[in-house]
Amino acid sequence: MKKNKKSTTLAASVIRGIVTALVLFSLLVSVIGFIWFAESLKSEYAKSTYRMADTAATLIDGDNLLKYVNEGIDEQYHEVKEKLGIFCRKIYVTMIYVIVVDTSDYGRFQSFYNTVYNEVDNTDYDEWEPGHKRDTTNDDYRMKYKAIYEGKSDYETVYRLHITDGKKQHITTLVPVKNSSGEVVGILCMQRPVSSLRNQMLQFLSTIVFIALILSAVTAIIVTKRNKKNFVAPIQKIAEETVRFSSGDMIAGKLGEISHVEEIRNLANSIDKMEEDMIHYIENLTSVTAEKERIGAELDIAKTIQENSIPNIFPAFPERNDFDIFASMTPAKEVGGDFYNFFLVDDDHLALVIADVSGKGVPAALFMMVTNIIISDRTHMGGTPAEILAFTNKNICEHNKADMFVTVWLGILELSTGKMIAANAGHDDPAICRKDGSFEIVKNKRGLVIGAMDGVVYKDFEIQLNKGDKFFLYTDGLPEATNADEKMITIDGMLKILNCHKEKSPMEILNGINESVKQFVGDASQFDDLTMLCVEYKDEECNNILTLDATVENLRRVLSFVDDLLEKNDCPMKTQMQIDLSVEEIYVNIANYAYGEGVGKAEISFENNNGEITITFRDSGTPYNPLDKADPDITLSAEERDIGGLGIFMTKKNMDRVSYEYKDGQNVLTMKKHL
C-alpha cells in the first residue's frame, strides 16, 4: 500500500525546494574551490620547501661527502652539521638529512648529516649517526632517488599525508648534492610538517562554506519573498476561495487581479467565472428539477385520467354470460397513444375498438383522447363502423394541425347472432380462434389511417363469430416488441404465444401474453405502447361452468356466476342466500388452502335436475376432505367456543347433501339442494 505523504503547504514546499537547491549549489562550489585551493597551496608549499632545501644544500660540500663515505668524518663535518642545525631551526622544519644512495638499485642509503628539530611539529625523531645505513623505505623514494641521481629533475617531493604508523603528516623534499665537477653524489632531504598547510586548508574550507551558506540563506530569503508575493500568496488566496466555495458557502467571491503572473491570473479569473457559472447552473437545476417534479405529478394525473377514460374494471359485464371480454393497455411512457375501448351500444350490440396513434407520450395521449371520444359518441348514435370511421376521420382532419394520424379497428358484434360488422382504418388485422381451432389472422379490407386525408371512404366487412370463438385485437407494440438482440416477436411469434393460451379465458390469455412479452423483451426497454383486447363469444353449455384462479379476490365472480344461474332457475331468495353462503364457505376454503401459498385453478359447475340444484367444486390442490372435520359444539359458552370452524358446519346444515371424493387428481366437492 502506498504511504500517504504528509500534507504540506505550498509556501513551505517552495522554501524547502529553494533552500535545498542553494545549499547543494553552495556545497558544490565550496568543494570545487577547496580542491583547487588545496592543489595550488600544496604545489606552492612544495616549491618553497624546494628553495629552502636548495639553500641548505649549498652548505654541503659534495667532494667532502664522498670522502666521508670512504674515510669517515672530519672537523669540518661538525662545523657544517652545526650550521645545518641552525638553519633547520631558523627555517622551522622538522628534519634535514643528507644521504648517499647506493646507485646499483637505490635500495639502500647511508646518512651523513642528520639534524632534527622536534619542537616544530611535536615529533620524537632521533638524529642518525654519521654513516648510518638504512634500506630505502618504499618504491616511491627509490624512483625519486633515481630521478635525482640521473639529473632528471632539480628536486622531488614525497608527500606523506596519509600516515598510519603514528608519525606526523609531512612532506619531504629531495634536492641533489653535487661535487665540484657537478656530479650528483648525494641527496639532501628536508622534512617539513604539513600541519600549517592543513590548518590553512581547513581555515579556507570553513570560510568558503560559511560564505556560501550565508549567500544561500540571503538568496533563499530574497527568492522566497519574491515567490511569496508573486506565486504563493495568490495561490493561497485561490485555495482559500475554493475551500470557502466548496464548503457550501455558495456566494460567488471575487478573486480579481490577484497576481501579475499570467498563469495565476488566468487561474483566478477561471475560478471567478466557474463560481458564477456554478451558482447559475445550480439555480437553473433547482428550477428545472422543480419543473420536472411538477410535470411528473401532472403526468401521473394524466395517466390516471387516460386509464379511466377507457373501461378498466374487469369483469366488465359480470351480468352477461354470453360473452367475456378483457383488455390491457401498457404505455411505453407515462401516457400512451394506444387505446382500446368496448361498450354495449344496446343490449345486443357490443362495440370493440382498438387504435394506435402515431407517436408516443403526451401528444399521442391527447390525440387518443379526442379520437376515442369521437368514435364512442358517434358509435352510440348508430351507423356502421365504416360510417363511424369516416365521420371520425372528417372531424379529426378538420382540426389536425399537428399532422398526426391514428389507425383504428372498429367492430360491432351482434351478440344474439355472432355477426360482427367491422371496418379498418389502417390497423393490424385481428386474430380469431374458432372453437376447437387455433388462433389465426383474419385478413380484410384495410382503409387509410384516420387523420391523413379528408373525405376517405371506409368499407364495412363481416366476420361471423360462432359460440366458443375467441377474437383478439392488438396494436403493433405486440408483434414488434423487440429484445436486446433486436429480434422482434413478429406476427407468427404472437400467434404461437396466443395458441399456448387458447383454451383459457380472455383475461388469462392477455396475462399470459404480457408475461411472455416481458420474458422475451428481457432487459430491453419497452419501446412502443402495448395494447390488447380479447373477447370470447361464449358457448351456452360453458355458461354452467366457471373456471378461474382460486383466489379470495375472485369470490364475487363465483357468487355472481351462481346467483345469475339461480335467478334464471327462479330460486327463492332465502334458498339463494343459503346456497351463496355454502358456495362462499367451500370456495374460500379452496382459495385459502388448496394450493398453499401458490395460486391454482378452481372449477365450479352448476346443474339443475328437475328442481334439484347441484353445484360441484373441483380443484387440483392438496387432497383434503373438509367434511371430515368435526362439527363445532354449539352448546358451549362464548368463552369456550372456537372462533373458526363454522363454515363447513353451516354448509352441511344449509344444503340437502354435501359429498366429497378425490378423483383423477382432483378434489371434487358436490352439494345438492332442492329449490
Place this chain on the structure above:
Amino acid sequence: MQITKEKNGNALTISVSGRVDTVTAPELEKFINENIDGVTDLVLDLKEMNYTSSAGLRIILKTQKLMNKQGVMKIVNVQSDVMEVFEMTGFVDIMTIE
C-alpha cells in the same frame, strides 16, 4: 358493506349494512378493532345486514369474547335470514339478541 358508528361516552353503536363475506369481513374487523377501546356498552345494529358468512360470524364471536371482558354487547334488528344463521350456529344462546 357499509359501516357507521355512533359514540356516546362509553357506549358505541355500530351499524352494518349489506353483505359481510370473506372479502368484506376484514374491513369490519379492522373497524371494530379501531373503535372498541374503552367501550363498555356495545350495540351491533344489523338492520341493513342481509348476508353473513362464517367470516362475519367469526368477527361477531371474537367481539363478543372481547366485550365479555370489558362490558356488555347487544345485537339488534337482525333480519330473519341472518337470524336463521345465528340460530343454526347457536349464537342466539351465547349472545344478547333483541
